[in-house]
Amino acid sequence: MDKEIPILYSFRQCPYAIRARWVLLSSNVNKELSEIVLKDKPSEFLRASNSGTVPSLQFKDKIIDESIDIMICALRKNDPDGWLDMPEEGYRLIAKVEKKFKPNLDKTKYANRYPQNDNKVSRYLAIKFLIDLDKKIKGDFLFGEQPKLVDIDTFPFVRQFANIDTNWFNEFGWEKLQNWLEAFVGSNLFDKSQKKFNQWRPDAAPVFFP
Ligand SMILES: N[C@@H](CCC(=O)N[C@@H](CS)C(=O)NCC(=O)O)C(=O)O
Incomplete structure (x- = not known):
């Protein structure tokens, strides 16, 4: 990753891509960015990508197509803020976000795509997860005064949930979760990570990011 400039296939609004871009920015990994429109891949x-999902990070000899692996790979090279210095519990929570929260978030946000599903149950379970997350925040973040990998991993999904209906989300009266989320989405790094790019065309000149 040191000299080679990999290509990041990305989609601006994708929560998985947001967290990958966030870490790549912080780790200072130079890359080409190819903005993928999911309906027109x-x-x-x-x-290049077996999974056909974004984010995918392509090197000359390999492609990483899981956002968590992209994050860990970048941080193992350069982790200026010690995000990998996280208790084992953080990894368990990362797995829970993926296996439990994200499916219920999708079933709440895209309820019409799941006609057989009891959406009230999914919404309840998503909220229950957030209530527990709110309680887990110690200091400003999940493991104290500084964010760790799990915070970065999780915030794009909480943002997605909050954006379903911001007023409704804010009415929950979270003790910590709202400020925790704001620490990410109100930051300069978030602005940088959300820079807009035109849809990538293979014949276009490469776009470098940042
Ligand atoms: N487990 C993958 C999931 C990535 C994923 O599902 N990304 C969505 C966009 S948010 C995607 O590319 N979906 C393929 C599609 O919609 O065709 C990761 O963590 O990178």
Whole structure:
């Protein structure tokens, strides 16, 4: 990763891509960014990425197509703020976000895509997860005064949930969660990570980011 400039296939609004871009920015990994429109994936991207999902980080000899692996790979090279210095419990929570919270978030946000599902149950379980998360915040973040990998991993999904209906979300009267979320979405790094790019076309000149 040191000299080679990898290509990040990304989609601006994708929560998985947001967390990958966030870490790549913090780790100072130079990259080319190819903005993928999910409904119009170029065949070059599909040939490169087995999963056909964003984010995918392509090197000359390999491609990483899981956002958590992209984050860990970048941080193992350069972790200026010690985000990997996290208790084992953080990894358990990362798995829970993926396996428990994200499915219930999707079933709440995109309820019409799950006609067989009892959406009230999914919404309840998503909120229950957030109530527990709110209680876990010690200091400003999940493990104290500084964010760790799990905070970065989780905030794009909490943001997605909050954005379903911001007023409704804020009415919960979270003790800590609202400020925790704001610490990310109100930051300069978030602004940088949300820079807009035109849809990538394989014949266009490469776009470097940052
Ligand atoms: N487990 C993958 C999931 C990535 C993912 O599902 N990304 C969505 C966009 S948010 C995607 O590319 N979906 C493929 C599609 O919609 O065709 C990761 O963590 O990177």
